[in-house]
Amino acid sequence: MAELKEITRKLKEIHEKIKSEIPWEPIGHTPMPEIADLRNWDMKLLQTYKPFYAPFCDLCCFCTYGKCDLTEDRRGACGIDIGTQQARFVLLACLMGCSAHASHAGHILEVLIEKHGPDKKINLGTSVELEAPNIRTVLGLKPETLGDLKIAIEYVYKEIAHLLDSTHMGQEGSCLDYESKSLHAGMLDHVGMEVADIAQIVGFNYPTSVANTPLVDLGWNSVDKTKPIICFIGHNPATSTVVIDYLQENNLYDKVEVCGVCCTALETTRYSDRAKVIGPFSRQLFYIRSGIADVIMTDEQCIRTDMPQEATKAGSALIATLDKVMYGLEDATEMDTGEIVKKMVEEKKHFAILDGKKAAEVAVKVAMAIAPQRRKQWLTEQEATELAKKCGLCGMCEQVCPNLFDIGRGVNEVAKGNYEVIREIFNLCVGCGKCEEECPRNIPILKIMQVGASKETYKIRAGRGPIMDTEIRTVGAPITLGTIPGVVALVGCSNFPDIRDLAEIVDEFARRKYIVVVSGCTAMAVGMWKDADGKTIYEKYPPEFDAGGVVNVGSCVANSHISGAAIKIANIFAALPLRANYEVMADYVLNRVGAVGIAWGAYSQKAASIATGFNRLGVPVILGPHSSKYRRLYLSRKDEDEWKVMDARKKQIVETGEPSPEHLAYVCETKEKAMVMIPKLCIRKNDTPQGRAIKLNHYISLYKKYMGGGLPEDLPLYVRRDADIPLVYKKEVKAYLTQIGWKPKEPVGLPTLIGTYPTKVPVDSVIH
C-alpha cells in the first residue's frame, strides 16, 4: 500500500515535470529509489560478498571530538568503530566521484539546453532505440528530450545530498548500511554519467549508432610542435568544443593544433577527429613541463592542482574555464577580450574565464601570439645524460614514488648512457612528480624520463557511445549461454603498475574472442602499444561489440554505456521489463551476464564510485594493487560461504556450491593474477555446458600460461557435470577431479537471487 502510493507520487512528479509520459512498459517496484529502497538487495549481496576493510589510518579526524583512536575495539567519541569509519570514508569517496559526474552532467546539460532548447529530441541513431538503460531502470523515466534529462540529474542531486548527510558525525552506525549507501551512490553515478553522455552525443552531434568511429592520433609526438598549440585538460568538453567551433568559423583550424590530456581529449575527438590525444592523466605533468603547449585550458576533475605554478614554469598560458577549479585566478569573465589577451601575452597572467566563447577566442589569440616566440623542444639525450650525472643514488626519489620504483637507478643508468631502465620506469610511472620534488640534487627527472620515452605516435579509436541494440540482439544469447566467454571492461585511471599490462590484457582477451570494452584513461593507455606488425589494438581488432571486438565507448562518463549494455541484454535480449525494475536487472546481470570490470589503475574517487555502481548491478570488478588503499573490497570465501540461489523454474532454493562470480571487488597484485581472475569472474551460474566448457577452457589455459602450469586449485567448484569439462584438458581435469573426490551436481535451470531475500519482486518476474 505505502509502496503503491509512493510509486504513484513519483510517477506524478515525473508526469508534471515532463508534461507527458509514454507508458512504454509497466512500472516496476522502485522508481527513483531512495536510500532504503534497494537496501535488501544490497544486504543480500553483502551477505555473500562481505566488505573487507583495509584501514588506511588508525584514526578518525572528522570532528572536533577527535582525533579518535580506533584501534583494538575502541570506538570513537561518537561511538563509531574502525570498520564503520572505513565504510564512511568509502561512501564519501563514492559521493565525491558521483557528484563529479553529476555536476559535469548538470553543467553540460545547462550549456546544451541553452544552445538547443529543452525540447531538443534525444536521438541516438537508428540502432540505439533503448537510449537510456540506466535512467529507465533506475528512475522509471524514458527521457525524450534534453529537458527530460534534468529530472534524472535533479534526482541524482537530491540523493547525493541525502547520502552525504549520512556521513555527518553521529549518523549511521553500521558498516553494512554505509555499504548499501555507497552502492546507492555508485548506481546514481551511472545515471549521472548516462545523462552526461547522452546530452553530449545529442548536443554536440557526436557519432552514434556506428561502431567504426575514426582512428585518431594519440601520443605527444602526434602534436605538431610548429603550430600554436592549445591543450585541454580535464573532463568536460563544454569549452573545447567551442574552441573548435571558433577555429572553424574563423578558418584557423589549419593553423592551430588542438590536443588534450584525460577525458576532455577523448570528448574532443568525438567532436572533431583532427584533435589529438596526448594520453592519460599520467602524461599530464610530462607534457606540461615540456612547455610544448602554448595555452592550457583546464575544466574540471583530474587536473593537477598546481597547474598555475607549472604553467608559469613552462611559460605556457593558462585559462581556467570552470568554477570547480579557479586556482585563485582573477575572474575575467566580464573583462574585455582584448585586454585579457594583452595581459596574458604581455604580463604572462593566467585567468579564469567562465564564458566559453570568450575563453575560446582568448585561447586562440593568445596561442597564436605567443607561439612564435617560444622555444619548444625536448631535452636532448646529451643534455639528459649530463643532468643525470648529478645523481647521488640517495634513494629519496624511490621513497616517495607511488609506484615504489627505484628511479635513482634509472637516472644513474642514463648517466652512463643507458636509457633502458628509465624507459621501463616511464611505463610504470603515473607522472606525479613526487620523485623530482624530493630529489635533493634537483635533477629534472621527468624531463630525463621523457627523453628516454618512446617517440612513437599511436592510434586510438574515437569513443562511440552506446552499444547498439542490434549488437545486443546478436550477442545476447551467446553471452548468457556462455559461448561468448565474457565481456571484459577495462576502465579507470592511470594508476596501474605498468602501462603495458593493459594492452596485454586487451590483446589476450580479444584474441580469445571475449568482448573487450575500454574507456577513459584506459582507452588511451591501451592504444600506446604496438604489436610486431606495428599495429595498435585498435587497428588489430574490429570495433564491434561482438566476440573478439575492442570497443572504445568514450570518456569516463561513457562507462554508463557499459552498465547500460548489461541492462540491455536483460531487456532487449531477455525481454525482461526494465522500467523501475533495478533488482530484476541486477539479478539478471549477476547470475547470467558474464561481465567483469577491470579498473587496473583506479586512483580517483570517480573510479571508486563507478566500480561500486557496477557492483550493485552485479558486475564484479578487479582492481590493481594500489586500490587496496581505497579501504574496502567485497570478498566471498568460497569454502565457507553459502552459494544458494533460487531456481526460478522449480521455485526451489538450491545450494550450488559454485562461487560464481567469486568476488565483487577484488585486488590483484600482478597482471598475471588478473589474467587468471578475469576468465574466472566471467563464469555465471546460467552457463550452458557448452558455454561453461569454453569459459573453463580459457580459465585453464590462462592459468597454465600465467601461473606456470598445473590446474587452478578451485577448478572442481566450477565443474558441474562432465559436459562442463573442456575437451582439450579432459584427461588432466578428470584425473584431478577423481583425485580430490569431486561429485557431479545438477546445474540450476534459471538461477536468481529473487526469492532468497525479502523483496517485493515476485520470482516470476525473472522468467522471460
Added chain:
Amino acid sequence: MAELKEITRKLKEIHEKIKSEIPWEPIGHTPMPEIADLRNWDMKLLQTYKPFYAPFCDLCCFCTYGKCDLTEDRRGACGIDIGTQQARFVLLACLMGCSAHASHAGHILEVLIEKHGPDKKINLGTSVELEAPNIRTVLGLKPETLGDLKIAIEYVYKEIAHLLDSTHMGQEGSCLDYESKSLHAGMLDHVGMEVADIAQIVGFNYPTSVANTPLVDLGWNSVDKTKPIICFIGHNPATSTVVIDYLQENNLYDKVEVCGVCCTALETTRYSDRAKVIGPFSRQLFYIRSGIADVIMTDEQCIRTDMPQEATKAGSALIATLDKVMYGLEDATEMDTGEIVKKMVEEKKHFAILDGKKAAEVAVKVAMAIAPQRRKQWLTEQEATELAKKCGLCGMCEQVCPNLFDIGRGVNEVAKGNYEVIREIFNLCVGCGKCEEECPRNIPILKIMQVGASKETYKIRAGRGPIMDTEIRTVGAPITLGTIPGVVALVGCSNFPDIRDLAEIVDEFARRKYIVVVSGCTAMAVGMWKDADGKTIYEKYPPEFDAGGVVNVGSCVANSHISGAAIKIANIFAALPLRANYEVMADYVLNRVGAVGIAWGAYSQKAASIATGFNRLGVPVILGPHSSKYRRLYLSRKDEDEWKVMDARKKQIVETGEPSPEHLAYVCETKEKAMVMIPKLCIRKNDTPQGRAIKLNHYISLYKKYMGGGLPEDLPLYVRRDADIPLVYKKEVKAYLTQIGWKPKEPVGLPTLIGTYPTKVPVDSVIH
C-alpha cells in the same frame, strides 16, 4: 549582458516552477548564485580575514596515489599543498553539515506536502511578513506555499553536488577558492535551515509571531520514571510529532512520558509543551546508559553510532526511523505491527521502521509493554563509592578525554565519599564515554558521574522561530547606531569546556542589555543553571528580541532565523532591497550590524557550516578551544592589515585604521577571553559616538572584570574622537591615549565595502 541573460533564465525557471511570481521588489544581481557568483565578495573578505590553517594531520589520504606527505613545502601527487588540503577538508565538513540540514529540510518538506498538499500557504503569523529572508536574499524567491520551498531546496541540492565535485582529487588548487566554496556552502546551509524551519512551523503549527512561548521542563529528573518513557534522539521531528498525535488520538498522553535529547527534543516541545527536554548531546550517553528510557527512537544527526549496542546493554528498545541511520537493523516498514511489537518485546529485537505512523504505534505499544517489567533507578551513592574504590589512578581515562579532564582523580575522590570533583567534571563532560571504554578496571565512570550530578530540574523556553518584523522595527535603529551594544548569538553543540560558561555568558550580556539569542544544544545548556533565586536565565530575562532579552529561536535549523534577523534589519529597518541582493545584505551586516556568534562547543560539521554561513554574511564567530581542530580560522592582523572602506556618501575610499570586526572566525581558549572578545567583535564602523561609547564601556568594563584590570591594549584603535570615550573611564582612557600618542580620526559617514572590490553592485545601492 551575460549576467542579464542569466538572471532572466533563473527568473523564468522560478516562474515556471511556482507558476506565479509577485514582483515584490526589483531583482538584484545574484539570484540563485552559483559557485563563482559571490566569489569577489568572498575574496574581499578573505583579503582582510585571511584563512589561518591549523593542519590536523601531516598527510592527505584521499586517493590511492597517497598517502601524501605534505610537510615542508611538499605537494601531494596531485599537486596540492598542505594549506589547500586543509581548505578542502573544511569544505568537505561544511558540505556534510549543509547536506544534513538540506536533507532534513527536503525530507520534512516531503512529509508535510504529503500531509497538507503543496499549496498549503506559508503563514508565520501577523508579525512575520518577511517570512524567508535567507531564501529571498539568496534565491530571489518569495515562497508562498510549501511547494514553493521545494525550489529553494532543489537549488541547495544542486549547489551541494557542484561543490562536492570540487573536492575530487585533481580539482581546485587554491585555498582561497576552496574558502569561497566553503562560504558558499555555509550560505546554502542557512537557506536549507530556513526551508526546514518554515516548513515545520507551517506544517506542525508551531508557535510563531509570539515571543512568550511556554517554559518547558528540562533535565533528566523532569522525566517521570514511573511511566513508560519514549525518548527521541536526533534532529528531525517527522516521527516525534506523529507519536504525540498517536498518544492524543488514543487518549494515552497521560500514561506515557515523551522526552528527547538534542534537537528533536526542542522540536517536540514546539509541538507539545508537555514533552520534556533531557538535555544536549552531552547528556545522551548518560541517559541511555541509565536505562530509564523504555523505547529510544532515533532519526538523524548527532546520534551515537553505537546506539543498538548501548540500547541492548541498557535493556531499552530501539527504533530507527530514518534511512540516514539504519544501524544494519532489519527494515520492518512493511512488517505487521503486531509482529514487530512482539519481536521487540519478547525477543528484544531492534528495528528500523521508516513509516512514521507505524513507528509511532509500535513505540507506544512496546513502551507500555516493557516499562512495568523494567527496574529503573540511578546508582546509589553507596554503590558508586564502592565501584569507585576499584580505581588504580592509572590515568588512562584522562588520556582519552576530549576535554583533557583528570577523571581518575574525580573517581578517587568519590571512593573517599567526596562528590565535589566528579560534579565539576560532569559539567565539563561531553559524555563521549571514552574514559569508561579505556578504563582497565571497567569502572562504570558515567554512572558514577551521574550519581554526582545535580538532580535538579530546569526550565527552557520553547523555540519561537523567526524574529518578528515588529521587533526588528524597534531594534533596527539602536543596533545600527550602536546604542544596543550588540546581538550575541550563542549557538552550537556540546563541546564546550564547561557547561556553566554558557549560562554565565548569557547572564553577563543580557544584564548589559545586549540582545541574546540561543539555539540548539546551547539553548538547553544555558537553561541548566540557576541564579541565587533559583531562576534559570529563561525565567530571569524577558523573551523579547530587544535589549536585555534572551530569545530561544529553536533547534539547529532555527539558526537561520538569526541570520534572517540580521538580513531583516537591512531590509525592514534600512529599507535596502534584499531580493537576490546578497552582497548588499552581507555588506550591511558586516559594517553596520553589531552581531557576533558564539559556537562555544562546536563539534559537528553542521556547526562548521552554520558558522561559515554567518561569516559570509559578515557576522564574526567566536569558537571554543576545541574548534582549532576544525583546521581553519579567519583572522586579521590589526597592526598590519588595511582597514579601508568606501564612504558611500562621499564616494571615497578611506583608511579607517579600525579593525572592526577584528576577526571573522576566532578561537578563544577561556571563557574570560570570550567575555572580552564578544563586546569587541560587536563594534562596527557605523557606530555613532554615543553607540561607540556604550560599546567601549562594555569592552573596558568586561576587560577589567575578566582580564584582571587595566585597559585593553587595542582600545585606541576603536576610539575615533573624544566623544567615543565612555564617560566612566574618561580619565583613565584619555591618559592612556595621550601616553601612546593617539590621534583623533574622522568617523566614516556610511561605511561599505561595495566599491572597494570588483562587483556589479553600484555603491548607491547601500544608501537607504
Added chain:
Amino acid sequence: MSQLAPLMPYHRVNILTGTRTARLVEDPVEYAKQIQKAQRPLLVLGPRLLKITLGERLLIEYALDIAKAKNIPTCATATVKSKMVELGVPPDSVYDIVEIVNALKDPNWRGVRKEGNHDLVLFFGFRTDLGEQGLSVLKHFAPHLKTMTLCKYYYPHADFSLPNMRKDEQWKSFLEGLIENLKKE
C-alpha cells in the same frame, strides 16, 4: 607500540599519528625466538620473491629455507606456486594475498593445515603498499594473531618488522642469521 610510547602525545584523543606501530627488530635471534614461540605459524609468499636476487640466490630460496628450518606451512600467492613446484617444495596452500588475509581474519578458520587458525603470520615478498594494507587489516581485525615481515623495509602495521635497510648485505645476513637460529633449537 613500545618504542613509540614516549613519542605519543599524552592526550591521545588529540594524537597526530597512528597509535599501534610495529616493534622494530634488527636481531635475527629475537625474530627466531618469536617464531619459535608460535604454535601455528604461517609463511605467506609474495611474487616479489621471484624477482629479487640476494647474493647468488633468488629470494624465494631464503623463504623456503625459513619454512624448512621450522617446518612452517606456506601459502603461495600470485605466481609463486609454480616456482615452488619447480623447486620441489609445493606450497601447503594457495590463496592470493587478499584471500589469505580474509581467511586469517576469521578466528574460527581452520588454517592451511586444518589445525586451527595461525597465531603468527610471516609476510615475505609483497609490494610495500599492498603489504601494509594487508597488515592493517590484520592489525585491526585479527587480534587473535601476530604478524611479522621479512622484507627489507619497515612495516608499521605489522607486529614485528625489520627496519629499513639501505644495504642488501645487511638484509642477507639477517635472513641467514634467522635461518641459522631457527635451525638451532
Added chain:
Amino acid sequence: MSQLAPLMPYHRVNILTGTRTARLVEDPVEYAKQIQKAQRPLLVLGPRLLKITLGERLLIEYALDIAKAKNIPTCATATVKSKMVELGVPPDSVYDIVEIVNALKDPNWRGVRKEGNHDLVLFFGFRTDLGEQGLSVLKHFAPHLKTMTLCKYYYPHADFSLPNMRKDEQWKSFLEGLIENLKKE
C-alpha cells in the same frame, strides 16, 4: 624526526602517520643549550600557568624565572597579563594564542621587541589540544622558526618537547634544572 626515522616506513607515500615529530628531550642541559643558541627567543604564556601549582609555587613563577634567566621576551595570552603585572613583571606583549601564532607565521613580522621575528618560540601553559594545533600551524607554515614546549606532555608538533611525565616532581626538577642552566652561561 630523528627518533622516528627508523620507525618510518621506507616508502613514504604509504606512510601511516605524521612525518615530522618533535625531538623528545629529557635533559634540561640540552634544552638550555637550544635556548641559548637562539638569537631572538620568545616565551608564550598560557592561562594554565595560573591554575597549576608545582611544589609551593604557581607555574607562572617558573615561567618568569625562565624569562628572567635569559632575558627572554614574553607574550601573555588570555588572562595571564594581570597576574604578571601583579607579580611586577609586565609582559613584553599581549596577544591571544591564535593571534601570536598568526603573527609568528609571517617571516617579516618584527617580533614583540621589534627586532625581527623570533627564531625560537617556547610555549608554556596551554590546553594540549589547542597547543598542538597552534604548534601544527608553525610546523607547517613557519619554517623560519623552531618551537619548544615546557608542559609535562609530549607535543609531537613541536620541534622540541618534553616527554609525558607521570610525576610532577620530574617536571619540577626539569624546570628547575633548566632555570639553573640558563642562568649559568
